[in-house]
Amino acid sequence: MRAHQALAFLLLFVIASGASENASTSRGCGLDLLPQYVSLCDLDTIWGIVVEAVAGAGALITLLLMLILLVRLPFIKDKEKKDPVGLHFLFLLGTLGLFGLTFAFIIREDETICSVRRFLWGVLFALCFSCLLSQAWRLRRLVRRGKSPSGWQLVGAALCLALVQVIIAVEWLVLTVLRDAKPACAYEPMDFAMALIYDMVLLAATLGLALFSLCGKFQKWKQNGACLLVTAFLSVLIWVAWMTMYLFGNAELRQGEAWGDPTLAIALVASGWVFVIFHAIPEIHCAILPTPQESTPNYFDTSQPRMRETAFEEDVQLPRPYMENKAFSMDEHNAALRTAGFRNGSLGTRPSAPFRSNVYQPTEMAVVLNGGTTQIYTLKTPWQPTDLG
Incomplete structure (x- = not known):
């Protein structure tokens, strides 16, 4: 029993001495380094x-x-x-x-x-x-x-x-x-x-x-x-x-x-x-870093080049139906005036009531931009009654 105690004491002494020696030489390192x-x-x-x-x-x-x-x-x-x-x-x-x-x-x-x-x-x-x-x-x-x-x-x-x-x-x-x-x-x-x-x-x-x-x-x-x-x-x-x-x-x-x-x-x-x-x-x-996308053009920026400014008559051609409608309306107008003049001349008297005509004439043209296309409309109003006398 005493032999075992002496052996254990000797082993602990060797370990302690080795640890103290390692600690004195390299503080912070392990024993097996x-x-x-x-x-x-x-x-x-x-x-x-x-x-x-x-x-x-x-x-x-x-x-x-x-x-x-x-x-x-x-x-x-x-x-x-x-x-x-x-x-x-x-x-x-x-x-x-x-x-x-x-x-x-x-x-x-x-x-x-x-x-x-x-x-x-x-x-x-x-x-x-x-x-x-x-x-x-x-x-x-x-x-x-x-x-x-x-x-x-x-x-x-x-x-x-x-x-x-x-x-x-x-x-x-x-x-x-x-x-x-x-x-x-x-x-x-x-x-x-x-x-x-x-x-x-x-x-x-x-x-x-x-x-x-x-x-x-x-x-x-x-x-x-x-x-x-x-x-x-x-x-x-x-x-x-x-x-x-x-x-x-x-x-x-x-x-x-x-x-x-x-x-x-x-x-x-x-x-x-x-x-x-x-x-x-x-x-x-x-x-x-992602590449910045190109921004949309700013049409209000004065530093950007402006679009070409042209007259309306140079680029926009009036459609043929509008010209035909305009000619037809003017013919009806002239015919009505001639008829009214013939009646007044044949009777020789002043008409008791003013002559009224329902002939239409073009009074205004509207240009509408629809989806990027140019559409031209002719607006007509009834002929205004006038006193032919």
């Missing part, structure tokens, strides 16, 4: 928790935007808005990769993690910048001509531009890791920056072409060009800031190794949120 992932939950590493939360929120927003664009795709009828949908998906996919790559700079590095960092950093940014450059090309065409390249042309151009950085990243890894047999984590900050020169070229080209997208006769696309210009400009500022800090600032502050990963992780998160807020959300809103 691998050491390389401790930074994801270590409450003592404040920057990792904050960057992880911001990156996770950005990833959720990006997935939500992709879902909205996918659901609203069948309702997009305008060709100019439907063509770049594939490019938007590709851009959101690259932005989602940036948020995911942030976690690779929070966890502890090893050979695999370092290889992923070195390869995906340039490739993902090249994909995003290639999409932005294709978008600038599209907006330039829309502002000048009112027509954009097809969707396959936009996606193909973006993929071809990003493929160049894929080749550069593969060559860099092969030359440094396989040929020179160096560890994947053993690279200088300057080497890392030199491998990203092509990304800088894409960013500079995007900024320059975005400026030209503001010049053209089609005004409605200039708002998209302004959002693209703001996105490219803020991206330039972020790249200048993180490269300055990564290459020179950390060394001057004697925090090169300690602040290297936080600098790169913050740059990824900041770039991703700039892409989402200033480019993805405005473009998707513009794509899913």
Whole structure:
């Protein structure tokens, strides 16, 4: 009995000591977590928790935007808005990769993690910048001509531009890791920056072409060009800031190794949120927004051209029945006058009563518009009695 009690006490002591040791080393993490992932939950590493939360929120927003664009795709009828949908998906996919790559700079590095960092950093940014450059090309065409390249042309151009950085990243890894047999984590900050020169070229080209997208006769696309210009400009500022800090600032502050990963992780998160807020959300809103219907013409608007004013006699021809009725009525009228004159002349006396005639004569013509057709009616009144004497 005492042996069982001693064994149970020893087991509880081992568990308590292990928990206290884990709590002292990584406060907030579980007991069975691998050491390389401790930074994801270590409450003592404040920057990792904050960057992880911001990156996770950005990833959720990006997935939500992709879902909205996918659901609203069948309702997009305008060709100019439907063509770049594939490019938007590709851009959101690259932005989602940036948020995911942030976690690779929070966890502890090893050979695999370092290889992923070195390869995906340039490739993902090249994909995003290639999409932005294709978008600038599209907006330039829309502002000048009112027509954009097809969707396959936009996606193909973006993929071809990003493929160049894929080749550069593969060559860099092969030359440094396989040929020179160096560890994947053993690279200088300057080497890392030199491998990203092509990304800088894409960013500079995007900024320059975005400026030209503001010049053209089609005004409605200039708002998209302004959002693209703001996105490219803020991206330039972020790249200048993180490269300055990564290459020179950390060394001057004697925090090169300690602040290297936080600098790169913050740059990824900041770039991703700039892409989402200033480019993805405005473009998707513009794509899913229904095209306003053309309003009916306002005939009271003096700025609109007026209809041709012509005389009634020029366009409206009187029908033949009206002319015949008019001639017949005048003949009856003349005949009645001659008869009255003959009677007065034969009797030689003034008639005792005025001569009354029931002959009708046309007195008024009415023009009635019935269903867009012109109908002419002749209104007749009895002949007014007159004193023939």
